[in-house]
Amino acid sequence: MSGCCAAGDVNLPSIWFGFSFLFLIGLVYWALHLRNSWQHKQSIHLLMTVLVTLKVLTMAVDGLKLGVMRDTGEGSGWDYIWYFLYAVKGGTLFIVIVLIGSGWSFVKPFLSERDKRIVMVILPLQVINNIGARRPAAPLPQHRARSALSKPGGATET
Secondary structure, eight states: OOOOSOGGGTTHHHHHHHHHHHHHHHHHHHHHHHHHTGGGOOHHHHHHHHHHHHHHHHHHHHHHHHHHHHHHSSOOTHHHHHHHHHHHHHHHHHHHHHHHHTTOSTTGGGOOHHHHHHHHHHHHHHHHHHHHHTSOOOOOOOOOOOOTTSSGGGOOOO
């Protein structure tokens, strides 16, 4: 059942795979840099490595999920894997931002108390935003009424 995606959605799996590959290149560069300067690494660097790894996996699984949907027209088991990875990635991102914002890392001398409070207000708002961004939207009603310009006198059909 090929061709059940909208015209703009057909290339989405390729786009997701492409960006996943770009993030993978960045992850390899990051890991090599950490290995070469291991004596200067901090624990937050390892958490950030986990975060980028989860990002690569999430994007790759999203490409697989959309590819299966494009080819078969149905959802698949990749949906569950994607939701799991997305949730873990979101939680990890939240933890990394909170740890950096609270001064757990090398940025501690650079954040004032005011900055820490701002971060602690913005983070819950970001979590709410992420939850709202993944909530399925209700379908929009189809309007059958013609515009006022389409009929003489400005009358509309109902």
